[in-house]
Each structure stands twice: as structure tokens, then as C-alpha cells.
Amino acid sequence: MCVLQATCSFFRQPANFSPDFELSISELAAVDMCQKRAIFKPMTEEERRELKQRCGGSWKLVLRFLLAGEACCRREKSQAIAGPGHSIAVTSKGVVYSFGSNNNGQLGHGTTEEEWRPRPIRSLQGIRIIQAAAGAGRTMLISDAGQVYAFGKDSFGEAEYGVQGTKPVTSPQLVESLKNIFVVQAAIGNFFTAVLSREGKVYTFSWGSDAKMGHHTDPNDLEPRPLLGALENIPVVQIAAGYCYLLALACQPSGMSVYSVGCGLGGKLGHGSRTDEKYPRLIEQFQLLNLQPVVVAAGAWHAAVVGRDGRVCTWGWGRYGCLGHGNEECESAPKVVESLNNVKAIHVATGDYTTFVVSDEGDVYSFGCGESASLGHNAAADGQGNRHANVLSPELVTSLKQVNERVVQISLTNSIYWNAHTFALTESGKLFAFGAGDKGQLGIELVNNQTERVNPERVEIDLC
16 A cells, blocks of 8 residues: 555655666655655665665565554654653654653753653753663663664663662763664663664674573673574564563565564463573464564563554463453463454553553553553452452553543553553643652652552643
């Protein structure tokens, strides 16, 4: 469909490139559409040719790669990140706000003082940010020029209790080791950090000397290492980091696919076993399910995927019902969430034993651990007034229906060491928050010794 639309628009206006008589009309139209994508425009001719070859030798495949990355990562759009104790919000114009815990300077304001009110990071004035990632005690921001800025703990690994990363960096600093890589996304796990280049290559930092991520490196190694193995020559459009594993959504001529690497405990790698994988391995179950993945999400111990047809699959640790299958059993391979069969999903988010699903109509469903009221269900959700009840199957978050706004993105805390909070971003750029707020991470002032918000409350910040 995208190529057909491109062909139509191609003939309505002058082309902005010299004609290539060896290309078909559909290929010419695809080139024209590629020229309009933000990350494609600044590429040199040589870089474009290399990308074309990496995508399978077709401009139509390049266009599909670019559109897939934009769709699953909200690239160039507003976004909110519910990190472990602190939060990051990025407007559609690339302005960054931060608030919450700040013991390591992870808010980027030049101090280590907590902030409950969303505050813009002044030192980034003039720099347009298009992506953000938040881990325990650290933040990473990516500019439209592909540069990465980091602050908080000064290490890319051992987020919680390791000896590395004890020196706080309180203002955004350019990551020198990534200066020669045009980065479009970052993902922060507990023991490692991963970044994705605009060409679809994955690089990782800091995951020990036993080659758990396809290379040998010390925990305090600040040099990015290419992820070796099956994905070396396959373009990736999205990465997602769990506690000790990584998922990669790949774009191949045959379609979209998911690869996993890292710790396999609980079956969270999706291969039907619980063994570790030192190199990325294709999750074959999606082919058996006839499902084309379009969005991946990596919780601390479980994972989820949305298919092109709107089906949702989950796998990994099933504690508290976070897989949505009506029980707490583990699943070592992706399994369709049957109770969502009448829902066409467009987005999924995972945290520490919690899962949220957004439908094409803007409805939100949640399931899993009810701690900190982060699932968004009201005080009578379990019929006994226990707002912290666990939810074993997807339930409509009725409190979000009441805001009369179409939800397009959910973000929730993905850390086992922090009480969880949740953000719901609407189509009009309004941000709603609920869950734990003891460190100011909701962006809402809590009074009378309150530590959480049960129902979604508007954060006074416009992300349009």
C-alpha cells in the first residue's frame, strides 16, 4: 500500500532527484518517498547505496525499513518514558523535560536534587531530541543528528549495585565513543546498554567477559561493540532491553522477524527452552503462528509482540499474570493472548511483571502485578476494594476511558528495584500519569504523605 501511495504522489509533483532510467516506476516512487524521511535525507550517496544493499537491493525494501522504524519507535514524535524513579518527556519539537529521582544527576539539570515538576533541560537548547531511554540512575538522549547524550551514572553497565558508574554526571554529555555512529534508538538493560544505528546495526556496551552479547567486554567498557552473529547483515528497526536480554525487530525481504539474545531463564528468549543465547537467534514461533511482528517490548522478565493483524503474543515469566493467559505459568515460546482476539492492538508496553496493550480505537488494557496501582484499575477492580490486586487476564483500563482522549502510547517502569509508575500519552499530546510517585516521577505534586496516584491525572506539560 505504501508503494502505491508513493507512486501516486510521485507523479503529482516534480521529483527532487535525477532520473534513473534503470529503475522501475515503483522503485522511483520508493526513492522519492525515502528522500522525505528524516534519517534518510542527510545520508550520502554511498551510505544510501550501502543501506539499499543491506535491505535487500531494493528501494521499496529501504522504504519499508524506514517506515517500520518510524512506526514502532515514535521517531520524530512526542514520547514519555517512565524510568526507574525518574521520567523523561520529549515534545514533538524535540524539547526534553525531566523529573523525579535525581541522586545520580539523571535529570540532567546540573544538580542531584529531586524534581516533582517537569523541567526542561536548558543545556540542550538548540538541539532537537528525537528519542530517549531511561535506566536506573541514568538517561540517554538521541538527537536528530544521530548524536547520543548521556547523564547520570557514568557507566553503561551494572545499573543497580555494581561498583561501576558511581560518579554522577549531572548534565548531558556527548558520548564520544558513538560520535561516528548515527544512532536512532537506545535501550538500557540492567547489565548493558544497546544502541541502534540508522543503517539497522546493533551495538552493545558492557556485558561481562563471558560473551553473553556476542562479544567479550568488561563491565566498565565504554566502547560500543557490534552485535555479532545472525544480525550482522540483517537490518534492525527496533531494539528492546529487558533485565538481562535483548530483543531485535528485524526487517528482511521475506518480512519482519524477531531475534533474541542473552539470559534465557523463564523462557523469555522465546525459543521453547530456558537456555542462554550468546548470539542473536531467530524466534521461529511467529512463522508457525503466521504472525508478522511490528512492535516488540521487553519487560524485566517477560516479552510481548504486536502483529500486523493486531494480535498480541507474550512469553517468559508468567508471575502475577503478566502474560495475560489467565494464569501465572511461564511460556517459553510466544503465545497469542486469546482474550484479546476481538481487539486490534497497535502498541504494547511491558515492565516488571506488568503489560499494557493499546488498541486501534485508543482503548487500553493492562494485566499483571498490581503493586503501586500502576495498572490503572480503580479501587474496586477486584470487587473487594483492593486496587493493588494482580490481574491475570487483560482488563480494560476504564479510568483512561474517562479522560476522553485517544491514547497512542503507554510507558511503564521496567525495573525490579523501583515501585512502578505509568504514563499514557494521547493523540493530542496530553500526558496522564498514575502509580508510584514518591520521588516526584509522576510530574504531579503529592500531598498529605501520599506516595501514589490510583487514577490517571494530567501532567501539566504539552508534548505537541
